[in-house]
Amino acid sequence: MPEFEAVVGLEVHLHLKTKSKMFCSCDANYFGDPPNTHTCPVCLGLPGVLPVVNAQAVDFGILFGLALNCSIASWTQFHRKSYYYPDMPKNYQISQYDLPIAEHGYLEVEGQKVRIKRVHLEEDAAKSTHPDGAAYSLIDLNRAGSPLIEMVTEPDIRTPEQARIFLSHIRSIAQTLGVSEANPEEGKMRADVNVSVRPVGGPMGTKVEIKNLNSFRSVARALEFEIKRQQELLRSGRQVEQATLGWDEAAGKTYLMRLKEGEADYRYFPDPDLPPIVVDEAWLSRLKAALPELPAQKYARYVESGVRPYDAEILAYNASLARFFDEALAHYQGNPQTIANLLNADVAGYLNEHQQEVQQTALSPEHLAQLAGLFERREITNRVLAQLLPEVMAGASPIKLVEERGLRSVSDEGSLKPLVERVVAAHPRVVEQVKGGNLKAANALLGPIMKETRGTAKADVVKKLLSEMLGVEL
Ligand SMILES: [Zn+2]
Known part of the structure; x- marks a missing residue:
């Protein structure tokens, strides 16, 4: 039996896929555009302007809350969180405080419930960069005022692997709902973790927070490193100091950003510029009706239809593959496992190699179904299948190729x-x-x-x- 156990909680920020920013009409899709080209008096924090709540962002917050089994606030409001920093031109961030849009939910991960403490809406800060050796800093206000969901879990996670799976499930839920691209590489999904170690079943230990984790792999690696570090401290009779740490990906180590500091006083107060939001039954029912089939439901359906659990999980928790799989099944009468095999092995290999999503290729769901049919009926061999794949990925019809080239299996x-x-x-x-x-x-x-x-x-x-x-x- 292990001597210690880790107690992990996550805080996740998702960049919402709305058309405009959280409180102004600036285009929220500024990725790749030149700095400071998506701004207006509202997101620049100029005096005398009035923010207006983005209704789509509120819908997204509610949908996300519903997908995580949360209760949705019937009455909620925005608060000002005051702090002074160059990335915050108003000197406060509009966020939610004691009345988040959703709270008290859970997500089941590999049979274990991870409780969701809260889901709230807020605006993002601008982005400052500090060029090496320069005596100045640069600020890009494109991100200022972008819509975010912040989701906080209870400390119910016990292992780095669980944290990684939880985050990948959150990503697939956000993508399935269409509320966020949830792409950590582009900063559209960010995670902070807090972690402490305690003797199994013992009282909670001192926790540290790790920031700047920009991939699920970093989260798992940082947790592994930190759990080991804390265990070694405790074993040698020393104590863990409460601190905020960063993660150095190249060195594979956490590093100290700052030691324990008093809880910052953000002087939260309700934003007088924004009216409260009343979510009535009609609004809620409209969104409940709009909830798509979620990854966990897809997984159950795939397994039910005869797909092996291993493959069902890969497909169900990858929003773009799941969509493609369902479209291919609509053209297919055979065993779904055959299409699952093609997608998870042959097609996945191609996608990995070309760094593409399946929708970015010219592969059509109908052609994939044709290919699976030819193979399942043993009309083509493994070798012919491998030989045809690149052309089918490039848009060719496998049935046509087989006919034209006489590639039907010879068993005579x-x-x-x-x-x-x-x-x-x-x-x-x-x-x-x-x-x-x-x-x-x-x-x-x-x-x-x-x-x-x-x-x-x-x-x-x-x-x-x-x-x-x-x-x-x-
Ligand atoms: Zn703006």
Whole structure:
């Protein structure tokens, strides 16, 4: 039994996929655009302007809360969180305080409930950069006023792996709902973690917070490092100091940003410029009705339809693959596992290599269904499938390719026999080795046979013919 256990809580920020920013009409999609080109008097914090709540952002907050089994506030408001920093031109951030849009939910991760403390809406700060060695800093206000969801869990996570899976589930939920692209690489999903270690079943230890984690892998690595560090301290009778840490990805280490400091006094007070939001039954029912099938439900449906749990999980928790899988199934009468195999192995390999989402390729769901059908009915071999894949990924119809090139499998012994005889006759040394007991040597005969039939010869039929001719059991 382990001596210690870790207690982990997460705080996740998601950049919302709304058309405009949280409180003004600036285009919220500024990614890749030149600095300070998506601004207006409201998000610049100029005097005398009035913010207006983005209704779509509120819808997104409610949808996200519903997907996490939260209760939705029927009456909520925005607060001002005061602090002075160059990335905050108003000197306060509009956020939610004691009345978040959603709270008290949970998400089940691998059979274990992680409680969701709260989900609230807020605006993002601007982005400051400090060029190396320069005597100045730069500020980009494009991000100022962008809509965010902040989600906070209770400290219910126990391992780095659980944290990683939880975050990937949150990402797939956000993508399935369409509320956020939830892409950590572009800063559209950010996570801070807090972690403490305690003797198993003992009282809570002192927790530290780790910031600046920009991938799920970093979260898991930082947690592994930090849990080990804290355990070693406790084992040697020392104490963990409350602190905020950063994560150095290259060195694989956490580093101290600041030691315990008093709880900052943000002087929260209700924003007098913004009216409270009343979420009535009609609004709530409209959004409940708009909830799409969530990843956990997709997973259950896939498993029910005969997909292996391992594959069902990969598909259900990847919003773009799940959408494609469902579209392909609509064109398919065969075993869904065949399409799942193609997507998770062959297609995934291609996507990895090209760094693309399946929707970015020219592959059509119908063609994928055709390919699965040809393979499942054994009309094409493994080799032909591998051979066709790049062209099918580029938009070609597999049925057409197979017809045009005559790539249907050949399982007819009569038509394969003369070729097999010819190849055997041409390789006397290999034949000798095989007859002498080196059965693996027979692979040298398969190559030329497959080459001549362009991969269409069924391997089991060829093996049977070879076994008969050579008097061995291949
Ligand atoms: Zn603006």
